[in-house]
Amino acid sequence: MKKFNISKLALILFLSICTQLSSKAQFTLQGQVRTRTEIRNGLGNLVPNDSKSAAFTSQRTRLNFGYKWDRVLFGAAVQDVRVWGQDASSISNADGSKLMLHEGWAEVTLANKADTTVKFKALDLLTIKLGRQELIYDDVRLIGNLDWLQQARRHDMVILKAVHKGWQVDLGYAFGQNSDAFGNTGTAYVPANVAPYTRTSTGTLVPTPAGMIPLTTGGNINNNSVRTGGALAWTNPPSTNGASQDYKSFKSLYISKKFNQTKFSGLLFQDDFSAYRLDSVGSAATGYVYGRRFAPANATDAFDYYQSRSRTTYGLMINHTLGNASGFGKIALQGAYYGQTGKDREGNDMDAYHYTLSATYQKSKWAFTLGYDVLSGNDGTSATNNYKASTGKNNRFDPLYGTPHRHWGYMDYFFVGTNSPAGGLNNGYLKAKYTGNALSFGVDYHMFSLNKITTKGDGTLLSNANLGNEIDFLLNYNMNKFTNLELGYSVMMATDNMTFAKGQATTDAAAANFSKTGTWLYLMINIRPDFFYTKPVAIK
Numbered sequence: 001m002k003k004f005n006i007s008k009l010a011l012i013l014f015l016s017i018c019t020q021l022s023s024k025a026q027f028t029l030q031g032q033v034r035t036r037t038e039i040r041n042g043l044g045n046l047v048p049n050d051s052k053s054a055a056f057t058s059q060r061t062r063l064n065f066g067y068k069w070d071r072v073l074f075g076a077a078v079q080d081v082r083v084w085g086q087d088a089s090s091i092s093n094a095d096g097s098k099l100m101l102h103e104g105w106a107e108v109t110l111a112n113k114a115d116t117t118v119k120f121k122a123l124d125l126l127t128i129k130l131g132r133q134e135l136i137y138d139d140v141r142l143i144g145n146l147d148w149l150q151q152a153r154r155h156d157m158v159i160l161k162a163v164h165k166g167w168q169v170d171l172g173y174a175f176g177q178n179s180d181a182f183g184n185t186g187t188a189y190v191p192a193n194v195a196p197y198t199r200t201s202t203g204t205l206v207p208t209p210a211g212m213i214p215l216t217t218g219g220n221i222n223n224n225s226v227r228t229g230g231a232l233a234w235t236n237p238p239s240t241n242g243a244s245q246d247y248k249s250f251k252s253l254y255i256s257k258k259f260n261q262t263k264f265s266g267l268l269f270q271d272d273f274s275a276y277r278l279d280s281v282g283s284a285a286t287g288y289v290y291g292r293r294f295a296p297a298n299a300t301d302a303f304d305y306y307q308s309r310s311r312t313t314y315g316l317m318i319n320h321t322l323g324n325a326s327g328f329g330k331i332a333l334q335g336a337y338y339g340q341t342g343k344d345r346e347g348n349d350m351d352a353y354h355y356t357l358s359a360t361y362q363k364s365k366w367a368f369t370l371g372y373d374v375l376s377g378n379d380g381t382s383a384t385n386n387y388k389a390s391t392g393k394n395n396r397f398d399p400l401y402g403t404p405h406r407h408w409g410y411m412d413y414f415f416v417g418t419n420s421p422a423g424g425l426n427n428g429y430l431k432a433k434y435t436g437n438a439l440s441f442g443v444d445y446h447m448f449s450l451n452k453i454t455t456k457g458d459g460t461l462l463s464n465a466n467l468g469n470e471i472d473f474l475l476n477y478n479m480n481k482f483t484n485l486e487l488g489y490s491v492m493m494a495t496d497n498m499t500f501a502k503g504q505a506t507t508d509a510a511a512a513n514f515s516k517t518g519t520w521l522y523l524m525i526n527i528r529p530d531f532f533y534t535k536p537v538a539i540k
Contacts, residue, residue: 027065440475
């Protein structure tokens with residue numbers, strides 16, 4: 001009897017403590033299992049004639065943990081991403097894995113007028129958030145979490161966030177480094193995760209030279225960093241959206257304010273890139289490793305690797321709403337302009353721009369959108385299309401770290417890892433969507449063309465700028481509170497210009513070897529349970 005009373009007392013004490021903690025602290029724990037089965041036959045790039053379709057299922061498994069108490073917020077997200085069948089049923093230690101920390105951050109409140117315990121009240125709210133975190137602004141056009149990609153996107157950074165009288169101001173900073181090992185000096189940065197081994201020009205497998213990203217070989221590089229003959233290309237290119245290397249650091253400023261039915265938001269983003277030079281390591285006997293050297297080979301190396309190439313992106317977005325859903329309908333207008341200046345990753349001066357205009361009419365469960373995007377590019381006056389020879393500047397706009405999948409076609413032909421046109425992009429589109437309680441469907445139509453006429457690769461100019469049209473069909477069904485099914489089908493109807501713009505062909509004969517119709521079908525199952533969710537129970 002005494003033992004029972006002690007156990008009962010311990011249980012009551014434990015429940016009392018939990019009740020007290022729950023009144024002060026809040027825990028959240030959500031999971032996600034998201035599978036995507038795809039049949040690809042021209043996704044991202046056109047495929048050669050008579051090619052077989054690719055089919056596979058990829059999976060993201062994620063666990064999100066959140067904690068809130070007094071003036072501290074904490075969040076962590078652990079995820080595993082892999083393709084079904086990618087691993088053997090029993091893997092060895094050498095196989096590796098893709099388990100990663102997607103997010104791990106803490107946010108501390110510095111000022112809060114709504115909290116009487118906080119003495120500093122100069123602002124309505126002021127917090128500082130540091131650690132690995134997602135960064136999302138506006139319509140994720142330039143800055144977004146890229147959630148469509150199974151790996152998604154995150155940044156290791158610190159951000160100061162202020163809210164006052166309806167104004168939002170975010171000031172962010174990131175600084176990347178490869179290692180904290182003893183003996184490291186300086187801040188030379190290699191902007192990629194390189195494989196430990198690579199092959200030389202003779203096929204010999206050798207350790208990857210420190211501070212270098214290897215290139216495929218088709219020529220030679222002398223001591224003055226001049227390539228003689230052949231071509232060099234990335235073997236494992238790091239990438240932002242459609243570019244060639246990750247940033248070394250960045251500074252960001254985001255400001256927004258809503259006045260009645262109009263929201264203004266401004267972005268200033270400066271990302272800095274490490275300088276490099278072309279280099280080669282090896283001997284005639286074993287062959288040479290060619291690559292871009294981002295870190296000094298020795299203490300006497302004269303190249304200034306510690307200089308940075310800074311690119312600045314600036315612009316303004318305006319969103320305005322007319323009418324209301326209960327009357328004639330609601331019209332949402334959006335307009336934005338962004339410019340890019342400074343130096344690109346390769347050291348060229350930049351002078352690029354991007355603007356977008358759209359109007360969405362919404363009535364009841366239907367919405368129709370008409371819009372037009374322009375991303376500037378380089379014309380064909382330069383054989384390499386890297387910059388405009390007449391001005392000596394790069395006019396090719398890079399849409400930073402956003403979510404291209406949402407804006408420039410679901411088939412991801414532009415501004416992703418499948419290369420992007422040097423001539424930029426014009427995108428006129430029409431979208432229709434129906435949103436029901438559990439079921440929604442939509443269709444998007446895109447008309448793609450180059451912003452500037454480029455060359456075929458053999459020095460001759462394209463006859464026109466047309467790249468082709470894309471149609472995307474999407475069906476969504478919410479099975480229950482935690483489960484969503486998404487079915488998509490897309491068709492790309494491309495012209496010969498697409499193969500030239502994407503660098504797949506350099507002559508008309510080579511372009512004829514590619515099918516100009518691409519298709520893509522997928523089924524995605526997204527299960528996101530909330531482990532602390534309690535289903536409401538009717539009281540009789």
